[in-house]
Amino acid sequence: MKIENWICAKCSFIGPIDAFLFIPDPRPEPNARGWWLCTSCDEIDCVTSACDEPGCARKGSCGFPSPTGYRRTCFEHSIFNHGSKAHKVNADWRAMQEKLDHESKA
Numbered sequence: 001m002k003i004e005n006w007i008c009a010k011c012s013f014i015g016p017i018d019a020f021l022f023i024p025d026p027r028p029e030p031n032a033r034g035w036w037l038c039t040s041c042d043e044i045d046c047v048t049s050a051c052d053e054p055g056c057a058r059k060g061s062c063g064f065p066s067p068t069g070y071r072r073t074c075f076e077h078s079i080f081n082h083g084s085k086a087h088k089v090n091a092d093w094r095a096m097q098e099k100l101d102h103e104s105k106a
């Protein structure tokens with residue numbers, strides 16, 4: 001799944017990747033890597049993927065598969081937080097897959 005939103009670790013500005021500025025590396029390959037610049041606070045190299053939960057302004061530090069595709073969210077919204085909605089959805093989804101698996105073998 002494509003990461004839709006990116007976040008600045010410094011000022012918490014969130015936007016699609018087009019909202020940030022890419023600065024190409026003047027060094028030749030293979031050392032060239034380039035940097036992302038935050039257009040909101042001008043900090044460099046502070047851009048990281050954001051939590052894909054709508055309305056959440058945290059960094060997407062957890063990645064996991066889900067019924068709707070691969071997700072990247074903050075810990076709070078991930079399946080690793082046992083109180084989260086994603087955890088519940090994941091548990092139900094797995095239980096259903098196991099059931100189907102079981103039925104197809106029977």
Ligand SMILES: [Zn+2]
Pocket residue numbers: 008009010011012013038039040041042043046
């Ligand atoms: Zn920023």
Ligand SMILES: [Zn+2]
Pocket residue numbers: 051052053056057058073074075076077
């Ligand atoms: Zn979140």
